[in-house]
Amino acid sequence: xxxxxxxxxxxxxxxxxxxxxxxxxxxxxxxxxxxxxxxxxxxxxxxxxxxxxxxxxxxxxxxxxxxxxxxxxxxxxxxxxxxxxxxxxxxxxxxxxxxxxx
Numbered sequence: 001x002x003x004x005x006x007x008x009x010x011x012x013x014x015x016x017x018x019x020x021x022x023x024x025x026x027x028x029x030x031x032x033x034x035x036x037x038x039x040x041x042x043x044x045x046x047x048x049x050x051x052x053x054x055x056x057x058x059x060x061x062x063x064x065x066x067x068x069x070x071x072x073x074x075x076x077x078x079x080x081x082x083x084x085x086x087x088x089x090x091x092x093x094x095x096x097x098x099x100x101x102x
Contacts, residue, residue, distance in 0.1 A: 005071040037090035
């Protein structure tokens with residue numbers, strides 16, 4: 001994704017949000033393939049790309065004081081930091097699966 005588009009303010013909306021959600025979904029699939037979670041379908045059910053973009057990426061990682069930022073750079077941060085979020089989802093899925101067996 002090579003673009004000169006800039007994220008200048010929050011909340012991110014419209015085409016910028018759509019592009020970032022697409023990037024998050026692609027990164028999620030790549031991470032999921034790499035970590036091979038024990039409960040893949042449950043991990044997938046916990047994934048919400050829109051929530052990640054709105055409430056994780058732009059709350060925990062990219063704060064308003066870091067803007068403006070090129071949309072490509074934001075997508076790069078998704079690729080770099082999403083792995084930790086997906087591992088957290090996989091861990092939550094494992095706990096949920098274990099609890100349902102008890």
